Amino acid sequence: MYVFAMTVELEAATDDDPLLPEHTWPLTPKRLPIYAAVHGAFHRLDQRLEFAARDTMGLSATDAVVLYSALTNPEQGVFVLRARTGLRASTLNSVLNRLERKRLLARARESEDRRYSEVRLTPEGHGYAEVAHAAIRELDEELAIWLPARHREAISSLFEAAAALPGPGRRADY
Numbered sequence: 456m457y458v459f460a461m462t463v464e465l466e467a468a469t470d471d472d473p474l475l476p477e478h479t480w481p482l483t484p485k486r487l488p489i490y491a492a493v494h495g496a497f498h499r500l501d502q503r504l505e506f507a508a509r510d511t512m513g514l515s516a517t518d519a520v521v522l523y524s525a526l527t528n529p530e531q532g533v534f535v536l537r538a539r540t541g542l543r544a545s546t547l548n549s550v551l552n553r554l555e556r557k558r559l560l561a562r563a564r565e566s567e568d569r570r571y572s573e574v575r576l577t578p579e580g581h582g583y584a585e586v587a588h589a590a591i592r593e594l595d596e597e598l599a600i601w602l603p604a605r606h607r608e609a610i611s612s613l614f615e616a617a618a619a620l621p622g623p624g625r626r627a628d629y
Contacts, residue, residue, distance in 0.1 A: 507590040512583050520588035525576050526584035532573050559583055618621050
């Protein structure tokens with residue numbers, strides 16, 4: 456089996472950069488494997504969303520992402536919601552159960568099998584989803600300020616490459 460690894464060099468900021476907020480980016484250059492760099496960046500973003508979601512709605516970042524996805528793709532099935540959020544089936548089921556208990560969404564069951572249900576926001580859930588949407592949009596706008604266009608294009612390419620990878624337990628044909 457071949458192991459393919461690449462690294463990403465993170466550009467270092469200097470202490471005298473007036474546009475850089477304190478404690479935002481590493482102050483020394485680092486070379487990280489791509490996965491480690493993306494994973495670390497995701498967790499920093501997730502922490503920001505977690506803070507906003509807990510502060511304004513009393514929900515987790517994952518709850519906010521599910522509500523946002525339900526808002527932007529109304530009456531979608533659980534399988535579509537899982538694909539859009541990237542959550543594992545068990546994690547999504549736990550989140551949906553929690554949001555149902557809080558009466559923020561409902562599952563309209565097409566059969567006895569809960570996997571084949573449609574997810575719909577309740578009126579209260581719609582309000583929470585709008586707040587989640589605003590928090591995600593604000594974070595996205597902030598990222599757009601810091602990321603030059605060439606970096607945004609590189610991130611898009613990274614997601615396309617990740618989507619093309621074979622699933623777990625499958626080998627690539629390259």
